[in-house]
Amino acid sequence: MPIVTQVKVHQPVKNQLVGRGFVVAGVGAGFEGTIGLRVLDSRGLELATGSAQSAGGMTGIGEFSATLEMASPPRNGTTVTLQAFGDNPGLPDEGPAPGFDLVEVPVIVFPGLRGWLLYRVVRGDTLSSIRRQLRPFTKATVAHIVAANPRIDDPDVIRVGWKLRVPQLD
Template identity: 60%
Template sequence: MGVVTDVRVRQPRTNDVVSDRFVVTGLGAGFEGTIGIRVLGPGGRVLATDSAQSSGGGIGVGDFVARVRVPDPPRAGTRLTVQVFGDNPGLPDEGPSPGFNTRTVEVICFPDSRGFLIYRVEAGDTLTAIVRKLRPFTRVTVNQVVKANPRIEDPDEIQVGWRLRVPVQD
């Protein structure tokens, strides 16, 4: 029989800014409909695990959603890897690890953030000036703004019209 399984992640997307609690959604299938989720920190250390139940049940691909919590999150601006996979209930030496159809998504973690603002760069702006302008709304550093925006290669060179994500933190 030509039936195959699959896993697709719809959220988060690559380079999304997330807090220490975030939603993982997608389509997938796994053993008895279980989708496994792992969050890896720098060096591949497992920071959190979770699972979701696919609406396709044990026989079909269906949508899934889980709210993941990283209990001991890294410092603000740390890149994390989210792995989503079809659960593998076999013995450690059976099947792929951590599971079937593993998908990975790189995200940027800002623990305790309440989301982010989007700031459009205007003529004459510098990152320092932007951080000062937004001080009534959030307490971030220039370095944190750089980490939240992978397109910034040199903090001294930002371009008019860029839309920058600025984490909302107290």
């Protein structure tokens, strides 16, 4: 029977800001409907693991969601990799590792994240002036703002009209 499996992550998206714990949602299928989840640091070490049940059941593709919690999250602004895959209980003897239809999503961790502010850059702004203006709302530093916005290649160069994410941190 030519049934195929599929895993797609809808949340979080590439380079989304996440806290110590965050929701993963998408569609997929795996062995008995189980979607495997894990978070890896840049060295490949596991920071969190979990699973979700697909609403599609045994073999059908369906919605899934779960919350992953990092017991020891990395420092603010660190990029980690979320992996989602169709669970494969036959490992290591059969099938790909860590499972079928592996999807990887880079996300940016701020362990104490409450959300973020969107700031539209206007003429004359610098990252330091933006930080000063937003001080009543967050303790984010210029380094945090840079880490939250991968489009910033040079902290001395920001463009009018850019929308910058400023993490809300305590």
